Amino acid sequence: MNSSLQMVxxxxxxxxxxxxxxxxxxxxxxxxxLLTVLAWSSVAAAIALWLADGGATGFSTLAGxxxxxxxxxxxxxxxxxxxxxxxxxxxPLIDGxxxxxxxxxxxxxxxxxxxxxxxxxxxxxxxGYGMAEGLDPVSELVSLWVLVPxxxxxxxxxxxxxxxxxxxxxxxxxxxxxxxxYAVHLLTYAAVLTAIPHQFSTGALFAEGxxxxxxxxxxxxxxxxxxxxxxxxxxxxxxxRHQLKVSRVVTEAPxxxxxxxxxxxxxxLAGNGxxxxxxxxxxxxxxxxxxxxxLSAEPVLFDSSGRGRxxxxxxxxxxGSAQLARLKSGTSVAIEGPYGLFSTAAxxxxxxxxxxxxxxxxxxxxxxxxTPFEPGNATVILRGHSEAELYLGxxxxxxxxxxxxxxxxxxxxxxxxxxxxxPESAVRSGHxxxxxxxxxxxxxxxxxxxxxxxxSVISEARSAGVREEQLHNERFDW
Amino acid sequence: MRLRAxxxxxxxxxxxxxxxxxxxxxxxxxxxxxxxxxATTSNGTTSGAAAGGGxxxxxxxSSSxxxSSSxTGSSGSAGAAAQAAGTYxxxxxxTRFGAVQVQITVKAGAxxxxxxxxxxxxxxxxVQISNRAAPLLRAEVIKxxxxxxxxxxxxxxxxxxxxxxxxxxxxxxxx
Numbered sequence: 001m002n003s004s005l006q007m008v009x010x011x012x013x014x015x016x017x018x019x020x021x022x023x024x025x026x027x028x029x030x031x032x033x034l035l036t037v038l039a040w041s042s043v044a045a046a047i048a049l050w051l052a053d054g055g056a057t058g059f060s061t062l063a064g065x066x067x068x069x070x071x072x073x074x075x076x077x078x079x080x081x082x083x084x085x086x087x088x089x090x091x092p093l094i095d096g097x098x099x100x101x102x103x104x105x106x107x108x109x110x111x112x113x114x115x116x117x118x119x120x121x122x123x124x125x126x127x128g129y130g131m132a133e134g135l136d137p138v139s140e141l142v143s144l145w146v147l148v149p150x151x152x153x154x155x156x157x158x159x160x161x162x163x164x165x166x167x168x169x170x171x172x173x174x175x176x177x178x179x180x181x182y183a184v185h186l187l188t189y190a191a192v193l194t195a196i197p198h199q200f201s202t203g204a205l206f207a208e209g210x211x212x213x214x215x216x217x218x219x220x221x222x223x224x225x226x227x228x229x230x231x232x233x234x235x236x237x238x239x240x241r242h243q244l245k246v247s248r249v250v251t252e253a254p255x256x257x258x259x260x261x262x263x264x265x266x267x268x269l270a271g272n273g274x275x276x277x278x279x280x281x282x283x284x285x286x287x288x289x290x291x292x293x294x295l296s297a298e299p300v301l302f303d304s305s306g307r308g309r310x311x312x313x314x315x316x317x318x319x320g321s322a323q324l325a326r327l328k329s330g331t332s333v334a335i336e337g338p339y340g341l342f343s344t345a346a347x348x349x350x351x352x353x354x355x356x357x358x359x360x361x362x363x364x365x366x367x368x369x370x371t372p373f374e375p376g377n378a379t380v381i382l383r384g385h386s387e388a389e390l391y392l393g394x395x396x397x398x399x400x401x402x403x404x405x406x407x408x409x410x411x412x413x414x415x416x417x418x419x420x421x422x423p424e425s426a427v428r429s430g431h432x433x434x435x436x437x438x439x440x441x442x443x444x445x446x447x448x449x450x451x452x453x454x455x456s457v458i459s460e461a462r463s464a465g466v467r468e469e470q471l472h473n474e475r476f477d478w
Numbered sequence: 479m480r481l482r483a484x485x486x487x488x489x490x491x492x493x494x495x496x497x498x499x500x501x502x503x504x505x506x507x508x509x510x511x512x513x514x515x516x517a518t519t520s521n522g523t524t525s526g527a528a529a530g531g532g533x534x535x536x537x538x539x540s541s542s543x544x545x546s547s548s549x550t551g552s553s554g555s556a557g558a559a560a561q562a563a564g565t566y567x568x569x570x571x572x573t574r575f576g577a578v579q580v581q582i583t584v585k586a587g588a589x590x591x592x593x594x595x596x597x598x599x600x601x602x603x604x605v606q607i608s609n610r611a612a613p614l615l616r617a618e619v620i621k622x623x624x625x626x627x628x629x630x631x632x633x634x635x636x637x638x639x640x641x642x643x644x645x646x647x648x649x650x651x652x653x
Contacts, residue, residue: 048498
């Protein structure tokens, strides 16, 4: 039997008078909406700076119109670039509202539009200036490079932006190793820095003594400071504070290992926040390789001093992960995090359904341990090719038994089509998500697994009446 | 919820753009008044130099001064001795930041003064650059008694156009 009912806790689910997570969800959605409004407003503000400077009068001539459109494109483009940087700056405000993976998704979505705006900026300005002087755009670009200070930097910058965006296109990115993409992506900082001088020295809008100059300086510095603080300083502080060291490496299944780490002040990592970290194992040849993994168990505290143990469970996916099985105990570990919303912080309902596939089961294991629910209010669905691939299955069974959660093991070959997330046999039997979790429409649904599989679960959950605020999906394929 | 975000974002953006537009309309009005005033002034001082008559074509900043250089000085004859005193206006040189034209005052074969009839004034920044560069260039030219002076750093385009127009005036004065 492929789809087996492991355990059911009978008894009507006691519904609490006031659902305790409603307020939390409302607040989180409000913050997400507020961030959306702020992001769009910043683009409008960039254009308003120019309007307030009387920029619209440029449209009186043809050359002026080209130049004016070029300036608008440049302002909007630079604003989008700053937004992209903020989205990857791991700001707690953004991470807590939409989560690390969604922030990265927005970051990717802005890549092409901002490049197009910057290209339009260069082309339109060259055309507009050229027309005013009776030059063709190419000669104008040459003359700008030679004659106007900082313009050669700006032209170099656009070349760098093109390189960064092109290497990030999915089709191109697959052809090169991650490290190559990462190295090219670091050029973004060079691209932004080389773009800045001409904005202040040639851009009349930001001439000395204008309030626009102060606004632009402020948003550039704020973005740089956010990056420096949350991407450099905070990780260093966290690494030094927690002093994590590998204590042992346990083989869970062929190609799957659990890495246990001991450290200090781990009580600070408990609570409702994210469970996703970026790990660097500080051993020769591996220290520079960042690994994104979620905890596979709640932090275990040895005593009240905060000393304790963390655990991650990883599958041998690539060259980098293969090294992890050979980690020696005592290896120091640098961390960035915690990030993400695959945690109690994302809860919006009292009932909860947790669905994991393959190695994506392991974050479910951690969530199941402590996220609040009454007995009978939680359903756990694990998906794998075989029982052996339901990693940490024994621990999950034990947790379900103790906490009163319903557990299903869905094993067997996958199917194609809309119900592709279930095994073939379950689809043939006419099962749906609601067959396993009848209360799914009123529950939080946590989904962790391969992208295509997760998409199938999400579409099924939506058709079962689950709303966006109830869907929590952690992607781990980047 | 997404709808709420979209509507609020649209409203906020529209509001911000409107405020920008409003304050911009004010700037545009004062700007055009200033432009009219300066045009009147330059018309008053340069009777002979046809405004915009000397549109330049060709590469920017080069020394080609194909525009008309008209003398408003007392000496009418073209081949007259260079000692003639008077004022000579240079050609109008177009740059991407606005037109540039200078006028020299000659006494006893020497440049005694350089007046900028038009300077790059496309926007506030250009005005700022012009106002900084013009006095420096004037001093340099009077000292060197020629157009062979260093351009002003950070004001390359203005300097080139200034000196190019100056060369036209020098040619007209036969200096």
